Amino acid sequence: MSELVLQIFRFGFLLLxxxxxxxxxRVVRADLFGGRPxxxxxxxxxxxxxxxxxxxxxxxxxxxxxxxSGTKITLGDQPILIGRADDSTLVLTDDFASSRHARLTNRxxxxxxxxxxxxxxxxxxxxxxxxxxxxxxxQPIRIGQTALELRS
Amino acid sequence: xxxxxxxxxxQVATDTPTRRGTEAALxxxxxxxxxxxQIIVDLTxxxxxxxxxxxxxxxxxxxxxxxxxxxxxxASYADPLLLPAVALLVGLGLTxxxxxDLAAEQVNSTVTREDAPVQLIWATLGVALFVALLVVxxxxxxxxxxxxxxxxxxxxxxxxxxxxxxxxxxxxxxxIWIRVAGxxxxxGEFAKICLVVFFAAYxxxxxxxxALASKRVxxxxxxxxxxxxxxxxxxxxxxxxLVFERDLGSSLLLFGIFVVMLYIATERASWLFIGLLxxxxxxxIAYQAFGHVRARxxxxxxxxxxxxxxxxxxxQSLFGLGTGGLFGAGLGGGRPxxxxxxxxxxxxxxxxxxxxxxxxxxxxxxxxxxxxxxLRTSLVVRDAVGKLLAAGLAFAIAWQVxxxxxxxxxxxxxxxxxxxxxxxxGSSLVANFVLVALLVRISxxxxxxxxxxxxxxxxxxxxxxxxxx
Numbered sequence: 086m087s088e089l090v091l092q093i094f095r096f097g098f099l100l101l102x103x104x105x106x107x108x109x110x111r112v113v114r115a116d117l118f119g120g121r122p123x124x125x126x127x128x129x130x131x132x133x134x135x136x137x138x139x140x141x142x143x144x145x146x147x148x149x150x151x152x153x154s155g156t157k158i159t160l161g162d163q164p165i166l167i168g169r170a171d172d173s174t175l176v177l178t179d180d181f182a183s184s185r186h187a188r189l190t191n192r193x194x195x196x197x198x199x200x201x202x203x204x205x206x207x208x209x210x211x212x213x214x215x216x217x218x219x220x221x222x223x224q225p226i227r228i229g230q231t232a233l234e235l236r237s
Numbered sequence: 238x239x240x241x242x243x244x245x246x247x248q249v250a251t252d253t254p255t256r257r258g259t260e261a262a263l264x265x266x267x268x269x270x271x272x273x274x275q276i277i278v279d280l281t282x283x284x285x286x287x288x289x290x291x292x293x294x295x296x297x298x299x300x301x302x303x304x305x306x307x308x309x310x311x312a313s314y315a316d317p318l319l320l321p322a323v324a325l326l327v328g329l330g331l332t333x334x335x336x337x338d339l340a341a342e343q344v345n346s347t348v349t350r351e352d353a354p355v356q357l358i359w360a361t362l363g364v365a366l367f368v369a370l371l372v373v374x375x376x377x378x379x380x381x382x383x384x385x386x387x388x389x390x391x392x393x394x395x396x397x398x399x400x401x402x403x404x405x406x407x408x409x410x411x412x413i414w415i416r417v418a419g420x421x422x423x424x425g426e427f428a429k430i431c432l433v434v435f436f437a438a439y440x441x442x443x444x445x446x447x448a449l450a451s452k453r454v455x456x457x458x459x460x461x462x463x464x465x466x467x468x469x470x471x472x473x474x475x476x477x478x479l480v481f482e483r484d485l486g487s488s489l490l491l492f493g494i495f496v497v498m499l500y501i502a503t504e505r506a507s508w509l510f511i512g513l514l515x516x517x518x519x520x521x522i523a524y525q526a527f528g529h530v531r532a533r534x535x536x537x538x539x540x541x542x543x544x545x546x547x548x549x550x551x552x553q554s555l556f557g558l559g560t561g562g563l564f565g566a567g568l569g570g571g572r573p574x575x576x577x578x579x580x581x582x583x584x585x586x587x588x589x590x591x592x593x594x595x596x597x598x599x600x601x602x603x604x605x606x607x608x609x610x611x612l613r614t615s616l617v618v619r620d621a622v623g624k625l626l627a628a629g630l631a632f633a634i635a636w637q638v639x640x641x642x643x644x645x646x647x648x649x650x651x652x653x654x655x656x657x658x659x660x661x662x663g664s665s666l667v668a669n670f671v672l673v674a675l676l677v678r679i680s681x682x683x684x685x686x687x688x689x690x691x692x693x694x695x696x697x698x699x700x701x702x703x704x705x706x
Contacts, residue, residue, distance in 0.1 A: 090280075091281065091567055091570065092567075094277045094280075094281065094567055094568065095564060095565065095566075095567035095568075095570070096564065098270075098273065098274065098277060098567075098568060098592070098596075099564060099565070099592065099593070099595050099596055099599070101269075101270055101273060102270065102592075102595075102596060102599040103595070103599055104266075105263070105266055105267065105270060105321075105325060105599075105603075106599055106602050106603065106606070108262075108263060108266060109263065109318055109321070109322065109603075109606050110606075112256075112259055112263070112317060112318055113318070113606070113609065113610075116613070152444070152502075152504075152621060153619070153621065153624070155616050156616070156617070156618075156619055157617070158619070158687065159253075159686070159687075161686075161687070163687065171378070174619075174687055175619060176619060176620045176621070178441055178444075178621040179445075180445050
């Protein structure tokens with residue numbers, strides 16, 4: 086083996102290794118900052134028909150306090166069920182939460198929170214939720230030790 | 238694959254990509270690096286390609302194609318970086334082991350036992366288990382139903398070598414093996430995973446007690462005395478492993494995982510503090526009571542004083558890393574075989590010698606990517622058991638890499654842990670494949686969009702027009 090070839094092998098392989106890491110980091114970056122709508126993607130919507138851009142409703146439900154803190158749920162048009170039951174959208178493991186505790190529903194782009202007859206109640210800001218209440222982005226919803234808010 | 242979720246304004250809100258294409262591309266890249274590395278080693282050391290090269294390339298490609306297809310079919314939303322990172326590490330490991338095989342043949346041409354093909358078979362077995370786990374375990378939450386069974390299994394696996402006669406279970410002073418019919422298995426590697434699953438299920442059950450009942454002392458939320466039970470139990474278990482199996486590594490690994498999972502579950506820094514205190518106590522006792530621990534610490538503090546004895550391995554490893562320098566000697570250009578047992582415990586020093594600081598750091602960064610994806614999965618997944626399990630498994634990889642590399646570079650005393658995916662050793666490789674399969678399974682649950690009909694509409698929940706009072 087000539088010395089030149091050995092040197093090409095030596096540095097070329099290191100370059101290859103770091104190219105792999107570079108590629109991996111690009112994926113990590115796309116995951117962290119890429120797509121505005123979801124938390125994962127940078128792909129544009131398939132049928133890109135953005136309506137009035139000014140009126141963007143909340144897009145994610147973020148858990149801001151409690152054991153699940155940091156969890157995000159991307160909002161669609163399905164209602165979000167919150168409770169200890171396994172089939173809830175957000176499964177709480179909180180002794181203060183009921184199995185079907187609260188529900189967030191979308192009515193025409195606005196989100197409403199309802200309490201589903203929980204034992205310890207659901208609070209929007211400081212107010213106990215009795216009937217469906219309109220939730221503004223950033224307004225804290227409290228269930229036991231967990232706090233949630235809508236973000237756009 | 239469910240269709241895109243539309244939001245009420247009639248526009249596609251989130252069409253979470255499965256990212257399988259990214260995974261396939263990166264896997265291809267990892268296979269390419271593996272094959273290139275093998276070619277470089279062969280050309281540099283022997284000057285010609287070995288005839289088995291084509292077979293090897295096909296085999297390794299087939300391995301990752303199968304793994305990828307299974308992920309595509311049974312965990313289609315899984316994280317795209319987990320598998321490629323593993324593929325790269327396994328490929329590099331196979332290459333370095335093959336390189337050390339060649340070195341051994343050059344020194345003594347009568348030695349024909351090659352370890353790289355054996356490792357390849359272990360890797361195949363690992364992928365088979367990976368596939369089986371993904372196919373069988375469709376929901377990681379189901380695992381918590383078997384929490385106590387797994388705990389029992391873990392403890393039995395951990396204790397088995399201790400109670401077996403030394404002729405079956407002892408290798409180089411560590412009683413952590415089961416050697417049957419030419420095969421040697423380290424059951425502790427599997428015990429690790431069983432116990433992490435148990436810890437996750439147990440802590441989710443009990444964390445309210447462990448987190449809420451506390452009293453404040455000197456700025457720390459200290460738990461009640463009776464709640465110390467589990468952590469003390471884990472501590473005693475670790476000490477028992479140390480006493481009966483003389484295995485510093487597993488002991489440290491178990492205790493570290495438990496304390497960190499306890500911390501993650503309860504968000505109480507006091508658990509880390511208590512863990513550290515218990516660790517300091519245990520370390521002091523171990524140093525006083527056990528000769529093998531004292532020998533490890535002494536050679537760590539001053540390896541060159543024991544250059545002819547216990548410190549020889551570490552000194553050779555340090556020389557190897559020094560020879561490698563920044564850019565390494567090139568694959569096949571160094572003398573990594575100078576380090577005793579370079580294939581298993583000291584494979585990182587072989588990597589450091591031939592690929593240099595840049596190569597070794599690249600390997601560490603690949604581990605970092607693996608761990609980051611695990612922790613990210615833990616943040617995103619929506620159920621508590623999944624969160625804790627993913628965090629625990631990711632931490633297990635990180636902790637193991639830290640302890641091994643610390644030992645090899647002289648930062649920490651040497652322990653008997655293996656470098657995950659890289660080092661020669663069947664049990665470790667297969668067990669780590671199971672670990673990654675669990676992470677893939679959880680990450681699939683984490684990234685999968687909420688299914689449109691996941692919430693059954695019950696009569697009481699059916700939408701009704703509510704008249705505001």
